Amino acid sequence: MRSYTVLPKTNDWSDIPVAPIDTRLWTPEVDISASAQVCYDEKALYVRLTAKEENIRAEETGSIGVPCKDSCLEFFLSPIEDDTRYFNFEFNSTNSNL
Secondary structure, X not given: OOOOOOEEOOOOHHHOOOEEOOOOOOOOOOOEEEEEEEEEOOOXXXXXXXXXXXXXXXXXXXXXXXXXXXXXXXXXXXXXXXXXXXXXXXXXXXXXXX
């Protein structure tokens, strides 16, 4: 199992460790590279997801859509230790600045 240490926010994303997203559980092998960066301050948790893909599908729009049908990245957050509930955030390139 991999681990990732969430560091305090700085003024430069280059100071935040990059975690590769390279395990695909339900899709065939494709030529996509993706990574994540996570940091925090006293007000918020910051998540930066980055992907490179040749043929991007981005049809879903708005905050209530189904971006998992598109080229998307997901971020799962379980803020309470030993609690099986979690938040699932899904983003495609049309809603990446929400």
